[in-house]
Amino acid sequence: MTETLVLRTNEGIDPQLHIWGWDVAGYLFLGGLVAGLLFFIGLHMRRSGARRALPTSVRWGAVAAPLLLGAGMFLLFLDLDLKLHVWRFYTAFRWTSPMSWGSWILLLVFPLMLVQVLLIAPESIRSLLVRAAPASWAASMAERGWNVVASLSILTGVALGIYTGILLGASVARPLWSSAALGPLFLASGISGAAALLALLERDHAARAWFTRADVWALGAELALIGAFFVGHATSTRCHIEAIQLFLGGAYTAPFWGLVVVVGVAAPLLLEWLELRGRVVVSAAVPVLVLVGGLALRYVIVAAGQAAGVGGDAPLNTFF
Amino acid sequence: MSGSLFPLYTSGAFGDEIVLFIQLLVGIGFGFALERSGFARSENLVSIFYGRDFRVMRVMFTAILTAMAGLVMLSGAGLMDMGLLYLNETFLWAQLVGGLVLGAGFVVSGYCPGTSLAGAASGRIDALFVIAGVPLGSWIYAELYPLLGAFANSASMGTASLPSWLGAPVWVVAVGVFLFAGGAFLAVGRIERWVRRRFVGTEVPAPGPAPIRINPLKSATHHLLFAAGLIGVVVLGAAYSARTVPADWGRYVGPDEHEHEGKVLPPLGAIELARILVEGSQEIAIIDIREGSKEASVPGSIFVSAGDLTERAAAHELPHVDAYVLVSGDGERVRELAPSLAAHGLYATWLDGGTRAWKKAILSPPRTPEGGVTKDQVALYEERASIHAYFTDAKTAPLKVKASPVLKVAPKKRKGGGCS
Numbered sequence: 001m002t003e004t005l006v007l008r009t010n011e012g013i014d015p016q017l018h019i020w021g022w023d024v025a026g027y028l029f030l031g032g033l034v035a036g037l038l039f040f041i042g043l044h045m046r047r048s049g050a051r052r053a054l055p056t057s058v059r060w061g062a063v064a065a066p067l068l069l070g071a072g073m074f075l076l077f078l079d080l081d082l083k084l085h086v087w088r089f090y091t092a093f094r095w096t097s098p099m100s101w102g103s104w105i106l107l108l109v110f111p112l113m114l115v116q117v118l119l120i121a122p123e124s125i126r127s128l129l130v131r132a133a134p135a136s137w138a139a140s141m142a143e144r145g146w147n148v149v150a151s152l153s154i155l156t157g158v159a160l161g162i163y164t165g166i167l168l169g170a171s172v173a174r175p176l177w178s179s180a181a182l183g184p185l186f187l188a189s190g191i192s193g194a195a196a197l198l199a200l201l202e203r204d205h206a207a208r209a210w211f212t213r214a215d216v217w218a219l220g221a222e223l224a225l226i227g228a229f230f231v232g233h234a235t236s237t238r239c240h241i242e243a244i245q246l247f248l249g250g251a252y253t254a255p256f257w258g259l260v261v262v263v264g265v266a267a268p269l270l271l272e273w274l275e276l277r278g279r280v281v282v283s284a285a286v287p288v289l290v291l292v293g294g295l296a297l298r299y300v301i302v303a304a305g306q307a308a309g310v311g312g313d314a315p316l317n318t319f320f
Numbered sequence: 321m322s323g324s325l326f327p328l329y330t331s332g333a334f335g336d337e338i339v340l341f342i343q344l345l346v347g348i349g350f351g352f353a354l355e356r357s358g359f360a361r362s363e364n365l366v367s368i369f370y371g372r373d374f375r376v377m378r379v380m381f382t383a384i385l386t387a388m389a390g391l392v393m394l395s396g397a398g399l400m401d402m403g404l405l406y407l408n409e410t411f412l413w414a415q416l417v418g419g420l421v422l423g424a425g426f427v428v429s430g431y432c433p434g435t436s437l438a439g440a441a442s443g444r445i446d447a448l449f450v451i452a453g454v455p456l457g458s459w460i461y462a463e464l465y466p467l468l469g470a471f472a473n474s475a476s477m478g479t480a481s482l483p484s485w486l487g488a489p490v491w492v493v494a495v496g497v498f499l500f501a502g503g504a505f506l507a508v509g510r511i512e513r514w515v516r517r518r519f520v521g522t523e524v525p526a527p528g529p530a531p532i533r534i535n536p537l538k539s540a541t542h543h544l545l546f547a548a549g550l551i552g553v554v555v556l557g558a559a560y561s562a563r564t565v566p567a568d569w570g571r572y573v574g575p576d577e578h579e580h581e582g583k584v585l586p587p588l589g590a591i592e593l594a595r596i597l598v599e600g601s602q603e604i605a606i607i608d609i610r611e612g613s614k615e616a617s618v619p620g621s622i623f624v625s626a627g628d629l630t631e632r633a634a635a636h637e638l639p640h641v642d643a644y645v646l647v648s649g650d651g652e653r654v655r656e657l658a659p660s661l662a663a664h665g666l667y668a669t670w671l672d673g674g675t676r677a678w679k680k681a682i683l684s685p686p687r688t689p690e691g692g693v694t695k696d697q698v699a700l701y702e703e704r705a706s707i708h709a710y711f712t713d714a715k716t717a718p719l720k721v722k723a724s725p726v727l728k729v730a731p732k733k734r735k736g737g738g739c740s
Contacts, residue, residue: 253337258344267348280356283443 020306023075025299028164029193030072031106032186032294035161036194037065038109040214041116042153045146052146057202057211059122061194066113073106098170102163109156115142115149161187168305175243176305179232185225186298192218193294196268196287212272215290219269226261252304260300264293351438360438362430362446369427371515374508381501389549392494396556410477429453491557498550584662585669585727587655588645590681593618593671594707602727603641608675609648609657616679618647618671619711626657633664643667643727650674667727682711 044058080086090107094100118129118139130136142149165183172178195215202208233244247256268289274280357379358364367373394400426432431439431450439447461468477485482493588596596602597619608614608621609629617623622639624632629646632638644666646654651674661668671678686704689697 249337251337254340254344257341262341262344262348281442283441285441285443 020079020302022299023079025295025302027072027075027079028167028186028298028302029295030068030075031164032161032190032298033193033197033291034065034069034072034109034190035157035159035164035187036190036192036218037061037068037197038113038153038157038160039191040157040194040198040211041065041120042150042155042157045120045150045153049147054120055198055202055204055207055210056122057198057207059120060201061198062113062116062119063121063125064197066110066117069106069109069113098163098167102167105156105160105163109160112149112152112156116153118142119146119149158187161190164190168301174305175237175239176233176246177301178240179229181225181229181232182301185222185229188218188222188225189294189297192222192265193291196290200284200287209276213276215287216269216272216276219265219272219290222265223261223269226265246304246307251307252300255296255300256304259296260293263289264296265290268293350434351441354435354438355442359435360442360444360447362439362444364430365426365432365435366430371511374512377508378505381504385498385501385546385549388494388497389553392490392560393552393556396558396560402560407479407481410480411473412475412477414472414474425453425457489558489561491554491561494553494557495550498546498553502546583667584658585643585667587651587670587672589672590677591704591707593645593678594682594711596727598707598710602643604643604645604727605639605641606645606647606671607638609646609654610675616675616683618645618675618678621647626653629657630660630664633661633666638666643669646670647678648674650676669727682707684708 041058041062044054048054077083077086090103092100093104115138118126118135119142120126121129126139130139162183165186168174168177169179169182192215195211195218199208199211199215202211230244230247233240246252268286271280271282271286275282275286354360358375359379364373365376368377391400391402391405395402422432429436429446429450431447433450433454436447436450436454440451465472482488483490486493593606596604606618606621607629608617608623609626610617610623611625614623624638638644644661646657646661646668647670648654651670651672654670654674658668658670673680681704685708686701689701693701
């Protein structure tokens with residue numbers, strides 16, 4: 001029997017192709033979720049205007065956002081090989097590097113989120129914080145700049161959401177990731193995840209319906225962007241066409257179409273649409289599906305993007 | 321729900337990835353139908369037992385009739401092979417007791433395993449408790465198994481089905497089930513009316529849904545569908561029965577932990593075996609029983625002496641594959657050994673002509689066809705040459721191999737079935 005062995009067992013000869021794992025996928029998911037939360041917080045702050053009447057879920061969302069982003073950045077920290085060197089991100093700014101952009105965006109988003117907590121967090125939490133004098137002063141300053149905070153929130157939300165996709169797209173060596181649709185796709189997914197989370201937290205029926213409607217739009221946009229992602233790859237260069245085969249019969253077909261498209265987008269979209277038309281009453285399971293789908297989207301894209309390289313999905317050292 | 325997409329999966333129409341995806345769609349559809357027909361509400365299931373509302377039973381019987389009519393008609397039309405359908409083995413008494421225990425669980429909880437998932441998805445807390453109960457009950461059963469095992473495995477009837485047990489043609493049984501279901505539909509309607517009438521004139525509101533206004537068009541459609549199913553089952557079921565014996569219905573044969581039903585398959589020629597090996601299309605083990613010289617052995621052979629063979633088969637020490645190909649020097653001794661492997665529940669065949677034939681047909685170069693040959697002969701030569709090159713490491717053009725023969729073995733045993 002003819003047996004062809006390609007021995008590539010020498011350490012360091014082949015580039016390490018699979019270097020990002022669940023932690024990066026988890027960070028991208030949480031980052032996108034926070035981006036969506038910032039978007040909706042800003043939107044509702046603008047909508048409420050002088051009345052200052054915000055849905056309860058939005059108030060709690062403002063509390064959750066810094067915690068979720070903190071958890072996401074902790075995952076990113078876990079991914080670092082040289083953990084003690086984390087401060088070096090903040091000694092330089094390279095405008096050509098999305099990594100550098102990201103680390104600065106993340107740092108700048110935190111003050112904004114803290115101001116939002118002081119402004120709109122539920123009274124039980126706010127009263128704890130405002131007792132401290134500087135916080136009280138900051139809160140009164142922010143109160144005057146309500147609309148500025150709202151607009152900033154929308155802008156940073158969109159920037160953060162797009163950035164999580166561009167971070168992947170910047171790597172030309174990974175054909176699956178190099179797509180202009182990835183940034184908007186992750187943004188739409190982040191917004192839909194945030195709408196689902198807020199719908200999950202909301203008790204008021206009218207406000208809940210508002211978030212459900214927002215989720216239907218965001219999920220619809222996500223579906224369209226997934227389509228754009230496929231069209232973009234299918235009409236691009238040979239290596240893009242081969243990379244997208246991972247989702248068209250290749251190793252990631254079932255996770256992508258099953259978990260991401262059907263479970264995470266199509267099924268919740270259908271059920272929420274039916275709910276808005278008064279045909280069914282959906283439970284907490286539907287927003288949970290949207291969140292699971294959002295996590296699955298990041299996980300599948302991160303994993304498949306690294307598989308689409310030399311040798312397709314075959315592990316490098318063992319392929320014959 | 322069964323674990324695979326039958327029969328499209330077994331026919332290899334899709335890859336695993338696509339099958340997983342289709343299973344997901346079927347599952348979502350199943351869950352949605354369960355939820356929409358009220359199975360996710362424990363009240364609806366329990367109200368059967370008070371005689372108030374039989375909707376769950378109606379849906380269940382309709383599902384049974386639809387599935388049965390589909391199976392009978394498809395196999396009658398020759399579109400489906402009932403022999404491939406996997407049926408759980410019947411252990412009469414254990415399953416009667418188990419059925420009663422399960423039924424008691426239904427009454428107490430108002431759910432069965434499948435509907436509890438639908439209930440949980442529609443936000444019912446009690447359904448979550450039922451879901452938690454499933455692994456808990458399984459664990460308790462596993463712990464008690466040393467005590468219960470003897471009872472659980474007693475009174476095996478093999479893979480029993482009503483037609484094979486009664487010895488009646490499939491269509492007769494199917495018509496019987498149709499009539500039984502029709503009668504049950506009429507009877508439960510009466511019971512519902514009777515129970516509700518007892519509340520008329522009292523201050524207690526009638527239980528169950530308000531009387532359904534019957535849409536004459538819908539009702540006529542339902543009757544028509546019922547009649548169409550009945551006629552289809554009689555016509556196509558009779559066509560099926562004319563072709564087969566009753567015992568074939570749903571009779572699953574294959575390797576099994578309890579029952580050993582192996583089979584001796586027709587012998588393989590050297591070329592056929594080579595095709596299977598080149599394509600790697602089937603999981604086979606090649607067992608060479610020669611004790612002396614191992615000359616001209618088939619690549620990948622394992623060497624087991626004739627004396628050890630049945631012993632190792634009995635002890636499950638042979639590799640787990642779909643079929644076993646026995647090889648000897650001349651192909652004579654293995655002819656007698658194959659049935660003994662089959663007796664241990666394995667699919668066995670042998671290499672016709674043994675390694676002598678292998679050496680002649682595969683290991684020696686084929687003779688070049690000379691003068692006035694047909695296209696077929698050239699194709700045959702090309703295939704022989706490429707097979708020869710494949711097994712002797714000779715340099716060659718890409719392989720040109722005809723499709724490998726298919727050893728007809730039963731599909732691997734799968735779990736599943738039941739109302740879950």
